[in-house]
Amino acid sequence: MKVLKIFIILFIVANFSELKSTEANDVLKNKILKNIRCLICQGQSVYDSESEFASSIKLIVDRKINEGLKEKQIYQFLREKYGDWVIFDPQLNKNTYVLWLLPLLLFLFGGAIIYKKIILNKNNKI
Amino acid sequence: MLANQIGHYSLILGLLISILLCGVSIKDFNNTNKQINQNILSLSFLQLVFVIVSFLSLIISFINSDFSNETVFNNSHTTKPLFYKISGTWGNHEGSLLLWLLVLTLFIFLFLIKSREQPKKYRILTLLFQQIIIIGFFLFVLMTSNPFNYLFPIPSEGLGLNPILQDPALAIHPPILYLGYVGTSIIFSSSLAAVAQNYVNKEWGKHIKKWVLVSWIFLTIGIMLGSIWAYYELGWGGFWFWDPVENVSLMPWLTLTALLHCIVVLERRAALTSWVIILSITTFTLSMCGTFLVRSGILNSVHTFANDPARGIFILIFLFALIVLSVGIFFIFHKENNKSSNDFFWLSRETSILINNWFMMYFLSVVLIGTVYPIFLDVISSEKISVGPPFYQKLIVPFLIPFLLFMSLGPRLKWIKSKIENKNSLIITFVISVILTFLIIKNLTTDLLFYTILISAAFFLFFTTLKELFIKKFNNISQTISHFGFSLLILSILFNSILSSEIITNIKIGERYDYNKGEIFFKNIEERKESNFKSIIASFEIKNKNGKTIELNPEIRIYNQPVIITSEADIKTTLLEDKFLVMNLVKGNEYFNIRYQIKPFMVWIWISVLLLSLGGLMSLFKRKI
Secondary structure, X not given: OHHHHHHHHHHHHHHHHHHOOOOHHHHHHHHHHHOEEOOOOOOOEOOOOOOHHHHHHHHHHHHHHHOOOOHHXXXXXXXXXXXXXXXXXXXXXXXXXXXXXHHXXXXXXXXXXXXXXXXXXXXXXX | OXXXXXXXXXXXXXXXXXXXXXXXXXXXXXXXXXXOOHHHHHHHHHHHHHHHHHHHHHXXXXXXXXXXXXXXXXXXXXXXXXXHHHHOOOOOHHHHHHHHHHHHHHHHHHHHHHOOOOOHHHHHHHHHHHHHHHHHHHHHHHHHOOOOOEOOOOOOOOOOOOHHHOOHHHHHHHHHHHHHHHHHHHHHHHHHHHHHOOOOOHHHHHHHHHHHHHHHHHHHHHHHHHHHHHHHHOOOOOOOOOOHHHXXXXXXXXXXXXXXXXXHHHHHHOOOHHHHHHHHHHHHHHHHHHHHHHHOOOOOOOOOOOOOHHHHHHHHHHHHHHHHHHHHHHHHHOOOOOHHHHOOOOOOHHHHHHHHHHHHHHHHHHHHHHHHHHHXXXXXXXOOOOOOHHHHHHHHHHHHHHHHHHHHHHHHOOOOOOOOOOHHHHHHHHXXXXXXXXXXXXXXXXXXXXXXXXXXXXXXXXXXXXXHHHHOOOOOHHHHHHHHHHHXXXXXXXXXXXXXXXXXXXXXXXXXXXXXXXXXXXXXXXXXXXXOEEEEEEEEEEEEOOOOEEEEOOEEEEEXXXXXXXXEOEEEEOOOEXXXXXXXXXXXXXXXXXXXXXXXXXXXXXXXXXXXXXXXXXXXXXXXX
């Protein structure tokens, strides 16, 4: 009975698919704005901010999208203008190798420890 | 005036009692009596009383708007509602540290009362280590951040409290969060004491697990409250921004969760002793680091507190001393127990808990490196980079897939040696999850393959835990409820992020705005005057396709002290979705900028976190392990 209820709810959810905005440009624009740091307010993205700087960036992004630029190209444009600090998604370059790769290395290291602990055990029977 | 004096002297007396307590404890430690000296309990209680008196004095100064007190002058105002005068007590740096002290002294007193069955020497050592932390905090408060600094001439009016902090959720958020944060200090002190006494065993595991659970529950609820506040008060409709301050509270939560799982292995098999101690030390260090990073103003964050480098340096030195002390004790006293209990079979409950810890540590490393790396880079090379949500999503979300799968299978395994039972039903459940996911999201997202796998994994956990709840007649109900809550949390977050939609437009009074799903009608505005702000309340009618109309009344508030304009969102919550409307002034014309968001399953995010904590609460009150 419970399972049936859940299924019914989920099917209702399935019909929400129309919620998706057809205005792909707007969705893209908001996605981009959320990834740009407002240089005036502390720790806010341009999307959240009401400052003059944010309004002008919003206009720039709008224009660039209409010119047909891709997301990455827009970020590149802003990086050249304001420096890496303006984009929340750090690039992979010599400054950020450690940032991107260290967590992954630590993950492998942890996996190795567990692997060792268990493989060693296969040899001696419990 | 008077309250100010009393508060200040209570603090100094509290510090003196710390020193007295250390003396009495050391004397009692070498005493051959079975029982702990009664004076220790009385002194500990007296210390708590002094800190409470001090805390109450500060509250009274706030209530009376006594501007001869610098902290009150900086953070309060006569026109503030009484409730926010009180909550303003801990809505600032000095007061929040006093709250830290209050919880520190409260917890050690409770610990002494609750640990009567434990060995005497272990209890005394725990008290000593805790007093070292308490003395450090007393000195920190008295030397760098005294909440009772005297101002002369006395100002006639205060500077006020930042209005976005004047909110009921945020009023109770710090106390709850600190109960979680500071609870880790007890775990820290007691694990050091246990190491020094060679008492890291099943009994200790059983006894400390309660404290781990208490901290974990408060920390979970505390983080959730902060998140709820950010959701409706910051007016952006987001609930987690990967902001440094949020990350700082998440880090101890990750290690505490790992510790909670690890303790279970300790109390069952007396294994993983070193790892438990390392996790205890790490958890407390992260709580302290959190305080350091937030309070020293090193972080660029939406939480702006006074920046004062002297404070940062003090905490850094203090933290360094604590780490040296704990690592020293660990290396000098810790003895690995006999090897046999550390043997794990590859398919067993222990291994699955190790895997949980492995992922928790990975998530921790992502959050820690993401938060701290930009600071280091800036110091070393003066290069500035921003690490924001995309970074965390890229590194964390893919790893959720194996994590969720392990989480579905792990708790079904037996201790020591196990085999997977009911393979068929698991496979069927998994297939159902995949098909269901595919049907739901097939025309929702561009990244179909990845999301299908991710959401399937979440559904798989959802169904397996649900089945446990109904079939397994409450075998390990607390754990199942927590895990079920977690699956629900991941599902709600994922669907929320995939299905959210928003409309942003400029609109003036009397206008209608048509969008593809319906229309927004801006009826009118009315102005109101409250004690410390003026507000403009708008009334919007939003009609969706099938003719249903709802009314939403977002607000713009203009606070008088300090002069700040805030937007208060209006949110209509139903079980299926939140409708969220916020408006802002547009400079120099009659238009208002509105942002209307539909956020599906928002309420389930909070419900699932409550379920998660409920599981912890049930585990706390469970009789048998």
